[in-house]
Structure formats: C-alpha cells, structure tokens
Amino acid sequence: MIRALVADPTIALTMRLTMVPEPVPRQGQVVIEVHHASLNHGDLNDARSGRIPPGGVLGSDIAGVVVRAATDGTGPREGVRVVALAQGAFAERVAVDAASVATVPASVDLSVAAALPVAGLAPLRTLRACGSLLGKRVLVTGASGGVGSFAIQLAAAAGAHVIASVGSVERGAGPREAGADEVVVGLKGIDTPVDVVLDNVGGPQLVQAWSLLAPGGSLQSIGWTSGEPAVFAPYATVGPQKALSSYLTTGDAGSDLQTLVHLVETRVLTVRIGWRGSWDRFAEATEAMRQRRVNGKAVLDVATPGSMRTAQYSDETA
Known part of the structure; x- marks a missing residue:
C-alpha cells in the first residue's frame, strides 16, 4: 500500500x-x-x-x-x-x-x-494554435498565476507585445518580471484591440475580453477561476470574424513536456x-x-x- x-x-x-x-x-x-x-x-x-x-x-x-x-x-x-x-x-x-x-x-x-505539465502545456499549445505571434498584441488574463506566468514568457519569447491582466495592483510584480509589456488591473486601460487572448478567468471578464478582440483575433479559453457564468449580449458574437476556442489538455504530453523542460534548462522559461x-x-x-x-x-x-x-x-x- x-x-x-x-x-x-x-x-x-x-x-x-x-x-x-x-x-x-x-x-x-x-x-x-x-x-x-x-x-x-x-x-x-x-x-x-x-x-x-x-x-x-x-x-x-x-x-x-x-x-x-x-x-x-x-x-x-x-x-x-x-x-x-x-x-x-x-x-x-x-x-x-x-x-x-x-x-x-x-x-x-x-x-x-x-x-510544468498542466500550467505549461496549456499556454504552449494554445499559443501555438494562434500561429505566428511576432508583433501581435497578446492579452493574458489571470496573469499572476502559474499558467499566466508561463503564457507571458512564451508569448514574449515569440515576439508578441504582452498585456497582463491581474486582480489587484499588488499582484502586478510577477507578470512584470515575467516579461509583460503592460500590466492592467482587470481590463481597465486597454483601448487598442488585441490579436490574441489567453483567458484564465472566464465569466464577465471573458465577455469583456471578447469585445477587445480585433477582427481575425482568437480568444483561447484555458481556465475559469472566477466560477462565474459568461453571458453575452444579443448579437455580441455577430460581426467581423474572430474565434473563441475551448481547451483541455489531452493526448500524449511527452514531446511538449520535453520542450518545456528544454526551455527551463536554457533559461528561456522561469x-x-x-x-x-x-x-x-x-x-x-x-x-x-x-x-x-x-x-x-x-x-x-x-x-x-x-x-x-x-x-x-x-x-x-x-
């Protein structure tokens, strides 16, 4: 036993x-x-x-x-x-x-x-699904947690302009150290559309993040720490084409885990x-x-x- x-x-x-x-x-x-x-x-x-x-x-x-x-x-x-x-x-x-x-x-x-496994695989795979990130604006919500930290570092390493959303001013230090170009509380102050959202929060913040997406943008739902429902207003999803994708870690993970370990070993990922x-x-x-x-x-x-x-x-x- x-x-x-x-x-x-x-x-x-x-x-x-x-x-x-x-x-x-x-x-x-x-x-x-x-x-x-x-x-x-x-x-x-x-x-x-x-x-x-x-x-x-x-x-x-x-x-x-x-x-x-x-x-x-x-x-x-x-x-x-x-x-x-x-x-x-x-x-x-x-x-x-x-x-x-x-x-x-x-x-x-x-x-x-x-x-590394759960918190690293989610951003690695979802960012990969978004294609080239070079020069793109990437918003990471719930950015002070483990998933958020990995997402910031991976997006920054790929050449993105990274905006980190946190729950309070006090939680902003970690995302800044991880390489975020901007840190905001909630989604206040984001006045330019973003190309990619990695959302860890769900609920009303997911709805608001959807409204910030530029045409052709992608919102990847990789967590739901708020536990609250996401309620979209009528016709909120009618308009210029953009995508909302769900995510669940499935399938063989060995190859992607080896990538994450290598990124830690070479100090690309902290x-x-x-x-x-x-x-x-x-x-x-x-x-x-x-x-x-x-x-x-x-x-x-x-x-x-x-x-x-x-x-x-x-x-x-x-």
Missing part, C-alpha cells in the same frame, strides 16, 4: 491523505516514484465537483524517478529523472503512459519540473514557486490557492518524510 491524496466530499477540504493500493502498470506504462507534485486550481475543482469520484486519487503534475520501466521497452529506463502528466498523480508511486513522460536533466530541479511544502500540509496549500495568496505555482514535496521541507511562501524562481 502507498499514501495518496484522494477526493473526499464528506469533509470541508474535499480531499484527504490515505492509503491506496500500489499502482499496476499496463503495457506502455512506467512506474514513477513521486518526489514532487504541483497543485492546480483544477485539482481543487475536481475534488469539489465530483469529477473525481470519492476515494479517487487527485492530481496531474508530478516529477520523480522511474522505478519500473515499461515492459514493451518504450519510455525512460529505471533510475531516470522525469516529469509527467498523469491521471491520479498525487501518490507516492504512479503508473504513467510512457508517451506522457519527459526526462529531466540534472541541471533542472525536480521541484521546478513538477510545476518557474515561479509561490508555495512549497510537504504534502502533509496540503490543507495550507489549498487554502492559500483558494484565497488567491499564491503568486505562481504551489508545489508539494511527496518523497520520504525525512526529506520534506517546512512549508513556506516565497518568490523562489528557477
């Missing part, structure tokens, strides 16, 4: 640490000993909404070491440091499709790699860790995220109890 963080709708936290059976890998899967896991807003929603059934293991983002290679010879061998996108990732050991695993060089800390601590203190991390007190990613240390660190708030980057 191993420890895991599972959904439990009968308690206020909607999740708890408990014992679950050891993973049994299928063909084409490796078993990873998890050293670090990254907590996402989606994990909190999964625990509350019932999308993960009671007793189901939560989580998607992990980094650690392969302890059992795939029997078909695919993927990394035993002892290799890796990052992975995996269903039911918050456990001491996890069976993962080899096609959704990337290797991590010694120069990249595993705690940093753990922050990972901001705003909360880090033992997964025994997951309640602290979830509460901080729900109260919007984490600037960047929240990383849980899963490894052995002797190696776990005290939870801390920081501006740690790598």
